[in-house]
Amino acid sequence: MEALQKIAKEALASKEAAFIIGYARVPGSQKTRPFIARDEAEAGQLVFDEYCQNNLAVYLTRIARPKEGKMGIVAKSCDVRAIVALLQENQIKRNEVYIIGVNCSGVVEDPAQPLSKENLAGKCNMCQAPQPAGTDTVVGEAKPYERADDKVGKLLAQLDSLSPQERFAFWEAEFEKCVKCYACRQACPLCYCEQCIADKSQPRWIESSASVRGNFAWNMIRAFHLAGRCIGCGECSRACPADIPLMLLNRKMGMIAMKEFNYRHGSNMDDPTLVGSYNNSDRNDFIM
Amino acid sequence: MNYYITTDEKLRELVRTLAEQKWNIISADKQGTRFMYINDGKDLTVDAKARPTKVSAKQFVFPKSEPLFFFKKEHDDLKLIDPQAVQQKTVLFGAKPCDAAGLPIMEKLFNWDYKDEFFNKRVENTVVIGMACDYTDEYCFCTSVGLAPDSEKGSDVFLVPGADNHYVVKEVTPKGAAFIAEFKAIFSEAAQGDIKAVSRTQPAPEKKFNVDEVKNWLDGHFESEYWSKAGETCLGCAQCAFVCPVCHCFDIVDENCAADCGRRVKNWDACQFGLFTKHASGHNPRETQPDRYRQRVSHKFKYYQDKFGETLCTGCGRCSRNCAVGIDIAEIVANIPM
Numbered sequence: 001m002e003a004l005q006k007i008a009k010e011a012l013a014s015k016e017a018a019f020i021i022g023y024a025r026v027p028g029s030q031k032t033r034p035f036i037a038r039d040e041a042e043a044g045q046l047v048f049d050e051y052c053q054n055n056l057a058v059y060l061t062r063i064a065r066p067k068e069g070k071m072g073i074v075a076k077s078c079d080v081r082a083i084v085a086l087l088q089e090n091q092i093k094r095n096e097v098y099i100i101g102v103n104c105s106g107v108v109e110d111p112a113q114p115l116s117k118e119n120l121a122g123k124c125n126m127c128q129a130p131q132p133a134g135t136d137t138v139v140g141e142a143k144p145y146e147r148a149d150d151k152v153g154k155l156l157a158q159l160d161s162l163s164p165q166e167r168f169a170f171w172e173a174e175f176e177k178c179v180k181c182y183a184c185r186q187a188c189p190l191c192y193c194e195q196c197i198a199d200k201s202q203p204r205w206i207e208s209s210a211s212v213r214g215n216f217a218w219n220m221i222r223a224f225h226l227a228g229r230c231i232g233c234g235e236c237s238r239a240c241p242a243d244i245p246l247m248l249l250n251r252k253m254g255m256i257a258m259k260e261f262n263y264r265h266g267s268n269m270d271d272p273t274l275v276g277s278y279n280n281s282d283r284n285d286f287i288m
Numbered sequence: 289m290n291y292y293i294t295t296d297e298k299l300r301e302l303v304r305t306l307a308e309q310k311w312n313i314i315s316a317d318k319q320g321t322r323f324m325y326i327n328d329g330k331d332l333t334v335d336a337k338a339r340p341t342k343v344s345a346k347q348f349v350f351p352k353s354e355p356l357f358f359f360k361k362e363h364d365d366l367k368l369i370d371p372q373a374v375q376q377k378t379v380l381f382g383a384k385p386c387d388a389a390g391l392p393i394m395e396k397l398f399n400w401d402y403k404d405e406f407f408n409k410r411v412e413n414t415v416v417i418g419m420a421c422d423y424t425d426e427y428c429f430c431t432s433v434g435l436a437p438d439s440e441k442g443s444d445v446f447l448v449p450g451a452d453n454h455y456v457v458k459e460v461t462p463k464g465a466a467f468i469a470e471f472k473a474i475f476s477e478a479a480q481g482d483i484k485a486v487s488r489t490q491p492a493p494e495k496k497f498n499v500d501e502v503k504n505w506l507d508g509h510f511e512s513e514y515w516s517k518a519g520e521t522c523l524g525c526a527q528c529a530f531v532c533p534v535c536h537c538f539d540i541v542d543e544n545c546a547a548d549c550g551r552r553v554k555n556w557d558a559c560q561f562g563l564f565t566k567h568a569s570g571h572n573p574r575e576t577q578p579d580r581y582r583q584r585v586s587h588k589f590k591y592y593q594d595k596f597g598e599t600l601c602t603g604c605g606r607c608s609r610n611c612a613v614g615i616d617i618a619e620i621v622a623n624i625p626m
C-alpha cells in the first residue's frame with residue numbers, strides 16, 4: 001500500500017502523470033471503489049488488495065484527457081490486458097498512459113465476504129498470469145491462491161449439450177430480465193464507441209424497448225461486437241442488475257476466437273487485432 | 289383499523305386461490321433479483337429478512353416497455369388500435385416499505401398535468417401487500433427520508449412478521465379491507481393478545497442526513513465544486529435509475545411490427561444517459577457525467593420537493609448497492625458541505 005502511494009505521489013509530483021486512476025477504501029468498510037487521485041493527499045488514499053474488483057481501464061476512454069502529463073492507472077494483470085487491448089485498437093497511445101502494475105493474489109467475488117476459494121472472482125479463476133507485464137512499474141507481491149470451481153465453464157458445457165431450441169429458450173428467459181440500463185456497456189473497458197449502435201435512431205437498428213425482441217437484439221449485438229475483443233474481466237456481468245449470466249456469452253466468444261484463430265485479445269500490444277487482420281490459414285469454408 | 293392473523297402456509301393457499309381466479313400474482317424471486325409473476329403457492333417469497341430485491345417492483349405499475357397504441361396501414365388509411373385494456377386484478381406480495389412507498393410518490397408525477405391512464409389503471413387494479421422489514425445494511429436509509437422499516441405508506445394490507453411463521457395483518461386502505469373480506473378464510477380475526485408489537489432483530493437504519501437541510505443547500509448550490517468530485521467516477525449507466533422504485537423518466541418511440549404496422553411505446557429512460565438531454569443540434573446542456581449526477585441528486589432532493597412536496601427517494605439503497613463503481617447516494621448527500 002505504501003509502495004503504491006509513494007509511486008503515485010512521485011508520478012504526480014514529477015508531472016509524469018496528471019492524475020492516477022486507482023482504488024480507495026469505502027469509508028467504514030473493507031470495500032474499495034474507483035478513485036481518481038489528483039494531488040499528493042489524494043494519492044495517500046490509494047489502496048490495493050483483494051477487494052479491488054473493478055477493471056479501471058474503463059476510465060481511460062471516458063475521462064477527459066489531460067492537457068499535460070499522462071493518465072496514470074493502477075492495473076492488475078487482467079486490467080493490463082484491457083489496456084493492451086485498447087492499445088491494439090488504437091484508442092490510446094502507450095505514451096499517454098503511465099501504468100502502475102500491481103501484483104495480484106486474486107480478488108473477491110462478493111466484497112462483503114473475505115477472499116476464499118469459494119469467494120474468488122470468476123476472472124481470477126481463469127487468470128493466466130497474476131503478475132502484470134509491460135507496465136511502467138510494478139508494486140506488491142503476488143501470492144498463489146487456490147482456484148475455485150469453474151462454474152461458468154460447467155454451465156457452458158451444459159448449454160452446449162442442449163439442442164438449439166433449448167438453448168434459445170434458456171437465453172429467451174435470461175434476456176427477458178434485461179431492463180436496458182446499459183450498465184454492461186458502460187462498465188466494459190472495450191465498449192468505448194462514442195455513439196453506440198444502440199443509441200442510433202436514424203435509422204434505429206436496435207429497438208430501445210426492453211421487450212423480448214429489443215432485448216435479444218441488444219444482447220446479441222453486444223456479444224458480436226465483443227467477439228474476439230472481450231478480455232474476460234467480468235465487469236459487464238458484475239454490473240448487470242438483472243443478474244444475466246453475460247459471461248457465458250463472452251467466454252464462448254473467447255473460446256471460438258482461440259479455437260478457430262488461435263487468438264487471445266489483449267495479449268500483445270504489437271499484435272494486429274483479430275478482426276483487423278487476415279491470415280491465409282483462416283477458415284473460409286463458410287464463404288459460399 | 290382492523291387486525292388479523294395469518295400464516296405462511298395460509299398465504300401460499302391464498303396464492304393458489306388467486307391463481308384459480310386468474311389474478312396476476314407478483315412476488316420476489318428466490319434469488320432476490322427482482323419481482324415476477326408467479327402462479328404457484330410454492331413460488332411465493334415473503335421474507336422480512338431478505339435484502340431488497342436488486343430491481344424494484346415498479347415495473348408492475350410502470351412497465352419497462354409499454355405499448356400505448358398500435359397502428360396499421362390499411363390501403364391509404366392508417367388505423368389506430370388501442371392496446372388491450374389493463375383490467376386483470378393484481379396482487380403484489382411482500383413489498384418492503386421502501387418499495388411500496390414508491391407508488392404514491394410516483395402517482396404525483398403521473399397525475400400532475402396529464403393523467404396517465406395506464407399507470408393509474410395498474411395502481412387501481414393492484415392490491416399491495418406490504419411487509420415490515422427486518423433487514424438493514426450499510427446502504428439502507430429509509431429513516432433519512434421520512435420512512436421506517438414499519439411504514440405502511442403505499443400498502444393496502446400490511447404484514448408484520450411474528451413468531452412461528454405467523455403474521456399480524458393490518459388493513460390499511462379500503463381496498464385492502466375489501467381484499468381481506470373477499471378472502472376471509474386466509475385471515476382470521478386477531479384477538480387483542482395477538483397484536484403485540486413484534487420486535488425487529490435488526491436495528492433500524494441510522495439517520496444519515498436531514499432532508500430539509502439538504503434541500504436548503506441544493507437551493508443555492510447548482511454551481512458547486514462539490515459536484516465535479518461527487519460524480520467523477522460515475523460511468524453513466526442508468527442502473528441506478530432503473531432499479532429505483534421511484535425514478536420514472538420515460539421516452540416515447542415508434543417501432544415497427546412489420547412493413548405495414550407498428551406501435552408507439554413508452555420506455556424507461558434515465559438522466560444518467562448522455563443522450564438524455566442531447567439536442568438535435570449536438571448541444572448537450574448536461575455535458576459531463578458530474579452534470580448528470582447533479583441532476584440525479586437534485587431531482588430527488590430538490591425538484592420533486594419543489595413541485596410535489598415529497599422526496600423522490602425511499603431510501604432503499606438499491607442504486608448504491610448495485611452500482612459497479614461504488615457510488616453511494618446517501619453518502620454523497622450526507623457529505624454535502626453544508
Ligand code: SF4
Pocket residue numbers: 184187188189190191226229230231232233234235236237250
Ligand atoms: S464484455 Fe464484459 S467481460 Fe468482456 S471486456 Fe467487456 S466488461 Fe469485460
Ligand code: SF4
Pocket residue numbers: 177178179180181182183184185219236239240241242243244
Ligand atoms: S446490464 Fe444487464 S439489464 Fe442492463 S442492459 Fe446490460 S444485460 Fe440488460
Ligand code: SF4
Pocket residue numbers: 183521522523524525526527528529560607610611612613614615
Ligand atoms: S451512479 Fe453508478 S449506477 Fe448510477 S449511472 Fe453512475 S455508475 Fe451507473
Ligand code: SF4
Pocket residue numbers: 528531532533534535588600601602603604605606607608617
Ligand atoms: S434513489 Fe436509490 S435509495 Fe433512493 S429510492 Fe431510488 S434506488 Fe432507492
